[in-house]
Amino acid sequence: MLQPLTDQAALAAVTAERAFLRRLEAGCSAPVAAHATTDGEIVEMIGRVAVHDGSLMIEQRGRSDNARLLGERLADQALAQGADTILEAAK
Numbered sequence: 001m002l003q004p005l006t007d008q009a010a011l012a013a014v015t016a017e018r019a020f021l022r023r024l025e026a027g028c029s030a031p032v033a034a035h036a037t038t039d040g041e042i043v044e045m046i047g048r049v050a051v052h053d054g055s056l057m058i059e060q061r062g063r064s065d066n067a068r069l070l071g072e073r074l075a076d077q078a079l080a081q082g083a084d085t086i087l088e089a090a091k
Contacts, residue, residue, distance in 0.1 A: 005017040009038040019071025043067045047074040049083040
C-alpha cells in the first residue's frame, strides 16, 4: 500500500551508503562518511574513512546501477587501502 510513496532515488542512495557502512562494520561514532546520489538508474557514491584528526583519509568513488554492490565494492577497496587499521584505532 505504501509502495507508491517510495522515493526510488532516495532508496537507491541510502542502500549504497548503508552497504558501505555495513561492510566496514562502522557504527555511529566511526570516522566514516558515505554520500550517494542518483542520476537516473545510476548511483554515484563517495565513501571516506579518516582518522579523527583528519591527518589521514581514504576515499573511494564509484558509479553503478546496483546500489548495494557499489557500496560493498567501495568498502572493499577502502579496506584494501587500510581502512580496517584506521577503524580499529578509532575504537
